[in-house]
Amino acid sequence: MAESRVVVYGAMAGNTAIAITKFIVAGITGSSSMLSEAIHSTVDTGNSVLLLVGMKRSKRKGDAEHPFGYGREIYFWSLIVAILIFGLGGGMSIYEGIQHIRHPEPLTDPKWNYIVLAAAAVFEGISFGIAIHAVFKAKGKEPFFKALHDSKDPSTFTVVAEDSAALAGLAIAAIGVFASHYFEMPVLDGAASVAIGLLLAAVAVVLIWESRGLLVGEGMDKNTARAVRDMVEEDPMVMKSGFPLTMYLGPEEVLMTLDVEFKNDMPAEQVFESVRRIESAIRARFKRVKRIYIEANPQAVRAQAERLGGSR
Incomplete structure (x- = not known):
């Protein structure tokens, strides 16, 4: 600035x-x-x-x-x-x-x-x-x-x-x-x-x-969003990730929400640790992403995959 x-x-x-x-x-x-x-x-x-x-x-x-x-x-x-x-x-x-x-x-x-x-x-x-x-x-x-x-x-x-x-x-x-x-x-x-x-x-x-x-709420470009999703799915505790929803809150500040399907029967402690790991990785690679909200919501992930026709 x-x-x-x-x-x-x-x-x-x-x-x-x-x-x-x-x-x-x-x-x-x-x-x-x-x-x-x-x-x-x-x-x-x-x-x-x-x-x-x-x-x-x-x-x-x-x-x-x-x-x-x-x-x-x-x-x-x-x-x-x-x-x-x-x-x-x-x-x-x-x-x-x-x-x-x-x-x-x-x-x-x-x-x-x-x-x-x-x-x-x-x-x-x-x-x-x-x-x-x-x-x-x-x-x-x-x-x-x-x-x-x-x-x-x-x-x-x-x-x-x-x-x-x-x-x-x-x-x-x-x-x-x-x-x-x-x-x-x-x-x-x-x-x-x-x-x-x-x-x-x-x-x-x-x-x-x-x-x-x-x-009106422009978000990050599709290539960046795909890179985020691929990075999230590389986490060992994640089965599948939804497409991240983003919005610019300012020139150097992006809000990101993400639905993630974690592995079945994971203890809460491991889920929390995975979320912290994912957030740290996203912030380290994409400096503008300042606010991240991750929700363990497998139904939303599957619904989004169906809506997008399973395309990646």
């Missing part, structure tokens, strides 16, 4: 400086795409603040009303961030672009646009590099995009998505400014603003989809 905070703080610092500069230059030159980029950077700055709020609130310990803690609150705030990107970032950029297309005004001095876009690309690149470094540091041998999805850390994922969109948006804005000035067609600057808005809306949809899955 500390690494995620560094990523978010880096993004917030860069976006604040960039937003102020873009607004100033947009006012001087009258560029619609530059104004869209300024709005984009402002929204990104606000989003970083919301992510920090979510990260802080998600660290609260459990209480009577929330016995499993508040870890999933970070997913709620990441959803709010995605909605803001879609509504404020995408919607306002598209609106501004349409207005500029309907009432085009020539740029006064595009030189300042190029200077600011180049400076913004440097700052965004630094922020993007910090976020990418955090993903590579945590991914191990996994492919990059799989590690990014499997991290379940919406703060890092959101910053990577935002900075990717920001760099692409800067390229679109530069093309729009150049084409508008070179061809003396101010309408192209407005078209670039619309394109930036559509880009932000697309990124927001991806973020909303990721947050939705985690908010």
Whole structure:
């Protein structure tokens, strides 16, 4: 989580400086795409603040009303961030672009646009590099995009998505400014603003989809669940194990329940020892699994096997 905070703080610092500069230059030159980029950077700055709020609130310990803690609150705030990107970032950029297309005004001095876009690309690149470094540091041998999805850390994922969109948006804005000035067609600057808005809306949809899955109770992937079941069935006291049911309570906390059929006529002491052994093995191999509930329920195991058709 500390690494995620560094990523978010880096993004917030860069976006604040960039937003102020873009607004100033947009006012001087009258560029619609530059104004869209300024709005984009402002929204990104606000989003970083919301992510920090979510990260802080998600660290609260459990209480009577929330016995499993508040870890999933970070997913709620990441959803709010995605909605803001879609509504404020995408919607306002598209609106501004349409207005500029309907009432085009020539740029006064595009030189300042190029200077600011180049400076913004440097700052965004630094922020993007910090976020990418955090993903590579945590991914191990996994492919990059799989590690990014499997991290379940919406703060890092959101910053990577935002900075990717920001760099692409800067390229679109530069093309729009150049084409508008070179061809003396101010309408192209407005078209670039619309394109930036559509880009932000697309990124927001991806973020909303990721947050939705985690908010409604997404669990560990099937391959991991199968590995847990196979490991449980390797215990000498276990006859058969059901498919583990899991749910993310936070980026680094997973709840797991498991129905197990132990050998017949086992003394209670041996059952307890087997349960402790299984829990220790699961926690040692899967660090995110913090809460494990194992029930000796052979009927549930057999019912699940029948429901799944005996497939493994």
